[in-house]
Amino acid sequence: MDALEILSDLENVFPYFQPIFSADEQQVIAYEVLGRYRTEDNIISLGPFFKDDQIPDEYKFEVDLLLVKKALEKAFDLENDISIFLNRNAELLMYGHGEPFLQELLAFEKKGFNLSRIVLEISDRNYRGDLDQFDHLLQYYRTYGIKIAISSIDSESHHFERIGQLEPDILKINLEALKSTATGVNFNDVLFTLSLLARKIGATLLFENIEMSYQLQFAWKNGGRYYQGFYLYPPEAEFIQRDFLKHRLKEKFHDFISYEKRKLEGVYLATEYFHVKVQEIVMKNKKVGYEELFQAVVKEMDQIAFRMYICDEDGFQKSANFFNGKNGWVIQSEYMNKNWSWRPYFLENIIKMRNERKGILSDLYCDIETGENIRTFSYPMNENEYLFIDISYQYLFEHDQLL
Ligand code: CA
Numbered sequence: 001m002d003a004l005e006i007l008s009d010l011e012n013v014f015p016y017f018q019p020i021f022s023a024d025e026q027q028v029i030a031y032e033v034l035g036r037y038r039t040e041d042n043i044i045s046l047g048p049f050f051k052d053d054q055i056p057d058e059y060k061f062e063v064d065l066l067l068v069k070k071a072l073e074k075a076f077d078l079e080n081d082i083s084i085f086l087n088r089n090a091e092l093l094m095y096g097h098g099e100p101f102l103q104e105l106l107a108f109e110k111k112g113f114n115l116s117r118i119v120l121e122i123s124d125r126n127y128r129g130d131l132d133q134f135d136h137l138l139q140y141y142r143t144y145g146i147k148i149a150i151s152s153i154d155s156e157s158h159h160f161e162r163i164g165q166l167e168p169d170i171l172k173i174n175l176e177a178l179k180s181t182a183t184g185v186n187f188n189d190v191l192f193t194l195s196l197l198a199r200k201i202g203a204t205l206l207f208e209n210i211e212m213s214y215q216l217q218f219a220w221k222n223g224g225r226y227y228q229g230f231y232l233y234p235p236e237a238e239f240i241q242r243d244f245l246k247h248r249l250k251e252k253f254h255d256f257i258s259y260e261k262r263k264l265e266g267v268y269l270a271t272e273y274f275h276v277k278v279q280e281i282v283m284k285n286k287k288v289g290y291e292e293l294f295q296a297v298v299k300e301m302d303q304i305a306f307r308m309y310i311c312d313e314d315g316f317q318k319s320a321n322f323f324n325g326k327n328g329w330v331i332q333s334e335y336m337n338k339n340w341s342w343r344p345y346f347l348e349n350i351i352k353m354r355n356e357r358k359g360i361l362s363d364l365y366c367d368i369e370t371g372e373n374i375r376t377f378s379y380p381m382n383e384n385e386y387l388f389i390d391i392s393y394q395y396l397f398e399h400d401q402l403l
Pocket residue numbers: 032087121151
């Protein structure tokens with residue numbers, strides 16, 4: 001495809017729209033605008049045209065502006081709470097210091113198009129210009145109500161810095177990386193962190209490239225409010241009914257919710273089970289030393305636990321570690337007096353246990369020493385002694401609602 005061919009044939013440049021659905025309303029809340037070009041016998045994406053470094057920015061700008069115009073004119077047919085996502089790389093946005101593009105948007109505002117419906121999907125990964133100026137421009141756009149989304153976030157960590165700097169309204173997460181199981185595990189954890197970060201800065205998560213049911217489930221489970229992808233609806237020239245997927249999404253959510261509730265119920269029951277068991281052991285062994293207590297736990301939970309120790313309420317370890325290694329259970333006295341109060345949730349859990357007088361089963365996490373996924377059951381023996389029992393991966397594997 002020749003750039004000049006497109007430039008001399010702008011009539012055949014036109015926008016496609018891919019709907020974005022929301023979890024809370026299960027209906028269309030926005031469309032992403034994608035550039036298309038009609039050749040004699042085909043409709044092709046303008047993506048490669050915009051990504052081509054050989055094509056001068058002014059050509060790209062001309063084609064882009066036309067797309068924006070055509071898209072926004074058509075958007076007058078929509079309900080006025082449906083947003084329009086426009087893809088902007090930094091070069092395109094900085095063209096003419098961002099003025100011509102803003103003037104175009106303001107012309108639409110005069111015609112009654114509220115600019116708070118505009119979301120700029122920005123990408124600045126390969127931008128060689130001044131990033132400060134770029135950020136400045138974005139802040140200026142925001143004063144008009146225009147929203148900012150960071151596009152195509154994948155498992156790479158460099159996004160974190162930009163998210164911190166820009167505090168975007170929306171984080172658009174690319175689920176393509178989820179396809180290969182090799183990166184899947186790692187991506188899971190990155191996403192969990194992203195969802196925490198999004199919550200802290202008040203950004204909304206949008207998952208794109210959803211192509212299969214499990215990706216939708218993943219998006220739902222990881223705090224995704226907005227969804228987009230071929231599994232839901234492909235990009236097309238025309239808008240669709242906003243409740244087009246309502247029924248199907250409701251059904252899907254119903255399945256996801258049932259599955260998740262079953263899992264949570266499993267965790268709850270396991271917590272109850274451990275609580276009763278450990279309570280009984282601790283009651284029976286009130287007067288004995290730590291090592292004898294550990295032996296009593298091992299007797300009852302040999303295939304379940306692989307490490308145990310006791311801390312005070314400030315997280316200082318009062319006992320040695322009792323650890324089930326290759327040669328059976330051993331005492332590791334080097335752990336005496338270590339402090340664990342710096343661990344996430346440690347003090348919250350102490351306060352919770354102390355007030356509710358109940359044990360807590362932790363979330364699934366990777367044990368630093370063994371590298372295995374484990375959970376920890378912690379139990380308040382009294383005001384100043386808290387028993388920690390690490391549950392083996394093998395046990396969790398056999399009770400897969402705990403994984
Ligand atoms: Ca995009």
